[in-house]
Structure formats: C-alpha cells, structure tokens
Amino acid sequence: MVRIAWPEASKRAQLALIMILEAVLLLGMVSGMSNNLSIKITLYVISAVLYIFMVSVLAHGMFYSKMANTRSSENKSIFVLFMTSWLIFPVCWLLGPNMTGILDYRTVLVFFAFGDIFAKNIFSYVGFKVSL
Numbered sequence: 001m002v003r004i005a006w007p008e009a010s011k012r013a014q015l016a017l018i019m020i021l022e023a024v025l026l027l028g029m030v031s032g033m034s035n036n037l038s039i040k041i042t043l044y045v046i047s048a049v050l051y052i053f054m055v056s057v058l059a060h061g062m063f064y065s066k067m068a069n070t071r072s073s074e075n076k077s078i079f080v081l082f083m084t085s086w087l088i089f090p091v092c093w094l095l096g097p098n099m100t101g102i103l104d105y106r107t108v109l110v111f112f113a114f115g116d117i118f119a120k121n122i123f124s125y126v127g128f129k130v131s132l
Helices: 011-033 037-064 073-085 088-095 105-131
Strands: none
Touching (some): 011 037, 088 105
C-alpha cells in the first residue's frame, strides 16, 4: 500500500509503516486469544490507535504530500477501498462473540472470510497490476 499511497516515502518511513501494520495484526490476534476482558480491550484499543495512525500517515502521503497531485484517481480509489475494507476485521471482532456477542460465530467467520478474500487477496492482485 505504501508504494501506491506514498511511493516517495523514505525507506525508514516505509519500514515504520510495515512495523506498525505487523503490530496491529499481532495485537489483534493476541487480543482474540486472550480470556481476560481487560487485556482484550486494552490490546484492541492499542491496535485501533495504531491502525488510525497508519491510515492517517498513508492518507497524508496520498492526498497531501508534495507529489499528491501526481497520484492517479485509480490509485486514490484503490487506497480508499483498501483502507475501508480492512475495517471489516475490527468491526467483526468488536461485534462478535469475543466481545459484545451481537454477531454469532458463523456470521463473523463469513465476514472474516470475505475480508480475507477481498482485503488481502484481491487487493494484492490489484496492487500488483497497478504497480507494474
């Protein structure tokens, strides 16, 4: 996503964004495996804050950097689509049986499967085609 949203970012900034993404994923997984509700909520909040920070940095690079005028509308659309499709995971986790129980386990699995297919696999293909 960094190559599409902010290709002129320094290697250090790119690495930092990758590390933040890894932290978001790991915190989310550990939160889902924990039995302690206070730990679940704490890890979820930290993960959400890191995700918001990552999206805001990428959005700044995409829409407000010095090179923002050179970004194609296709790249901007892909960025927005990708970032919003990733919201499936924290929303399902929050509404699922691990937290509030509003959604049942099967429904959450369907949304997670859709998220995995859409937000990861289809995006990877689109991102690969755009970056050629």
